[in-house]
Amino acid sequence: MRIETSLRRAAGRLPTTGSEESALRTAARAEREGLVDVAYAVTGSPVGDLVVAATTRGLVGLFYRELDDVLVELAERLSPRVIESRSRLQGPLRDLDEYFAGRRRAFRSSIDWSLCGGFARRVLRAVARIPYGGVQTYGDLAQGIGHPRAARAVGNAVGSNPIGIVVPCHRVVRAGGAIGGYGGGPERKEFLLRLEGAL
Amino acid sequence: MRLPAFQTFIDAHREHVYRFLVAAAGPDDADDCFQETFIAALRAYPRLRNGSDLRAWVLTIAHRKALDSHRSRRRRPTPVADVPDIAGAEPVAGPDDSLWSRVRQLPPKQRAAVLCRFVNDLPYAEVARIVGCSEEAARQNVREGLRKLKERI
Numbered sequence: 530m531r532i533e534t535s536l537r538r539a540a541g542r543l544p545t546t547g548s549e550e551s552a553l554r555t556a557a558r559a560e561r562e563g564l565v566d567v568a569y570a571v572t573g574s575p576v577g578d579l580v581v582a583a584t585t586r587g588l589v590g591l592f593y594r595e596l597d598d599v600l601v602e603l604a605e606r607l608s609p610r611v612i613e614s615r616s617r618l619q620g621p622l623r624d625l626d627e628y629f630a631g632r633r634r635a636f637r638s639s640i641d642w643s644l645c646g647g648f649a650r651r652v653l654r655a656v657a658r659i660p661y662g663g664v665q666t667y668g669d670l671a672q673g674i675g676h677p678r679a680a681r682a683v684g685n686a687v688g689s690n691p692i693g694i695v696v697p698c699h700r701v702v703r704a705g706g707a708i709g710g711y712g713g714g715p716e717r718k719e720f721l722l723r724l725e726g727a728l
Numbered sequence: 729m730r731l732p733a734f735q736t737f738i739d740a741h742r743e744h745v746y747r748f749l750v751a752a753a754g755p756d757d758a759d760d761c762f763q764e765t766f767i768a769a770l771r772a773y774p775r776l777r778n779g780s781d782l783r784a785w786v787l788t789i790a791h792r793k794a795l796d797s798h799r800s801r802r803r804r805p806t807p808v809a810d811v812p813d814i815a816g817a818e819p820v821a822g823p824d825d826s827l828w829s830r831v832r833q834l835p836p837k838q839r840a841a842v843l844c845r846f847v848n849d850l851p852y853a854e855v856a857r858i859v860g861c862s863e864e865a866a867r868q869n870v871r872e873g874l875r876k877l878k879e880r881i
Contacts, residue, residue: 532878536831536846539824540751543847548746551762552738558763564770569735600733609773611733 556614566608568617571596575629575724576717579693583617587639591693593713607643625694631724634661636695644691652686659700662725666704688712694721731779738766741783744848745790751828751847752794752839761797765790784857787848791840791858798832830880831873837861838873845870 559565567589569582580599582590589607592599603611615622620638627633640657642650655674659665665673671683690698693713699721703709711718722728732740745765749758768789776785831842837859844855856866 532874533846535827536842536877539827540747540847542822542824543747543750545743545747547750547759548742548762551746551759552742552766554759555738555763555766556735558767559770562767564767597736600736601730604731604733604736609731609734610770612735612738612770 556612557616559612560614560616564610565612565614565617566610567603568612568614569599569603570613570615570618570622572622572625574625576713576720579625581618581621581625582611583621583638584641584643586641586643588621588636588692588695589641589643590691591695592691593693593717621695628694629724634725638695640692640696645689648682649686649689652683653690653692653696653698656687656690656698656701657696659697661697662727664700664702664722664727666702667709668704670701684710697721700725700727731773731776732782734770734773737769737773737782737786741786742766744783745786748787748790748843748847749794751831752791752843753797754828754832755825757794757797757801761790761793764793764796768793781854781857784850784854787844787850788858788860791836791843795836795839830877834873834876837865838869838876841866841869842873842877 556565560568563585567582567584569580569590572579572581577593580590580592580594580596581588582592582599582603584607590599590603600611621636624633624636624638628636642653645653651674652670655670656665667680667684667687668677670687671677671680674683676683687698687701688710690696690712693699699711699713699718701709708715708718708722719728731737742762746758746762749761749765753761765786769786831839834842840859841855844850844858845852850858852863852866855870856863859866859869861869
């Protein structure tokens with residue numbers, strides 16, 4: 530048999546099973562060696578799949594969007610060293626499970642605000658103080674951060690929240706009873722408010 | 729071209745790299761070399777100027793890691809093979825391994841050229857990039873490598 534034929538046939542028989550396991554071991558090793566700038570995991574929930582991401586400083590994103598989209602954004606805006614690694618996300622994932630089971634009201638992880646610009650950060654820090662089961666209007670939120678006439682800018686900032694659920698922008702509502710908008714869609718907002726007993 | 733997330737990059741290339749390493753480093757060392765390759769890639773990743781030609785880049789690293797592994801194996805006495813805990817958990821050295829073993833004996837450039845061509849089906853332009861030579865030299869390296877392999881049959 531010609532050597533080229535032997536090589537091609539042998540190449541066709543090379544295993545690919547094993548590459549997935551090796552990749553998982555590599556991710557674990559990368560985490561141990563401090564090379565994972567952004568760790569993420571995908572988890573199911575009653576409001577659909579969530580992509581949860583964390584830097585070493587804290588939770589940096591919680592998205593309802595398609596994973597591929599999220600990875601592009603994380604790589605562009607934070608660092609290309611984005612790796613799937615559940616170990617860093619264990620705490621937040623557990624807290625989320627307990628939250629959806631109605632057994633938890635406060636999330637324990639620290640927050641990394643790197644995906645939020647200056648004004649948005651101020652607004653979202655104030656949002657983070659709205660308690661479980663409560664709501665606040667856009668107007669009151671604006672007032673609370675000392676910008677009483679900036680309800681629309683405040684609204685945009687709330688809408689730009691990259692850390693869904695944990696930074697509870699779902700608790701910000703319109704004056705007069707209407708629920709208002711939500712990045713994850715009105716059904717999700719309603720679900721979360723009902724879960725918390727605010728509706 | 730923007731750099732993709734590292735996870736996207738590893739998912740896109742892990743099978744290529746793994747198959748290359750089973751041939752280039754042997755089934756016992758493929759997993760170790762795989763990890764070495766992608767950890768080295770991860771360290772260098774943020775310094776890359778663009779995201780084009782990542783496949784050639786990672787295979788170049790894999791080739792160097794396989795060479796390192798080959799050289800250190802030759803210096804070490806042959807270890808007693810570990811008994812795997814689970815049957816079939818690791819790639820088992822089959823009849824093909826004697827062929828790949830002969831490929832591994834080739835000088836580095838011929839070895840890389842033959843592997844890139846036959847394991848990964850890469851065009852000569854890419855083979856040249858990985859081996860670090862001109863396209864014509866890449867063709868020559870493949871021809872020479874095949875000639876040497878034929879001699880030993």
